[in-house]
Amino acid sequence: MNAQEIINSIEAEQLKTDLPVIHVGDTVKVGVVIQEGGKERVQPYEGTVIAMRNGGINETITVRRIFQGVGVERVFLIHSPRIASIKVLRRGKARRAKLYYLRERVGKATRLKQRFDRPI
Template sequence: MKKKFLIKFEKSKINRYIPYFSVGYILEVQIKIEENENIRLQSFEGVVISKKNKGLNSTFTLRRISYNEGVERVFPTYSPIISKIIIKKCNLFKKSKLYYLRNRIKKNLNVKKKNLY
């Protein structure tokens, strides 16, 4: 059982707006990067392979293919380094974890598309 002050702390950090997305969506995540006192934004675009909801510790994994190599990155959902999450496409999948995409080529995906609105 969590203490009351831990619950209040988590609620204060979770108040930030995060758009709804699920597994299969194609997202663009803009990340703040500090280099020599300068802050710049770097974007990472990919398919959401997995999503773990554990309150303040919730994470999601993005996968993309660059130069014929698969790249995966795990992002904490409520991290302060994430400046913006943009939804590019909505795809329907029946599974909650898409780890089988690691063995497939991008053109081989059979995906049903979902309307945004």
């Protein structure tokens, strides 16, 4: 076996299998494991998926939400052990792969139409 095959076999063991089907435009709730002192707890982070990057173990989603009037974006490595759960709350209708144009929008202009042809 060459080096790339060894890397691929190790990565395959780390991939999560219980992930939902996520699309750009969906509203998701990501459960993130937070360490406080010696304790661990799961903190939910809810927002709209504005970008996805596929690449096996390096697959990421960028989730945007408005917190106290300020837009906050977080990039989640979805196969990371720090991600406890991902739940799709709403399917959004997006016509492009990256929704970076939502960064310039404020208030109700950031809403996406809901999509009903895909199951949640």
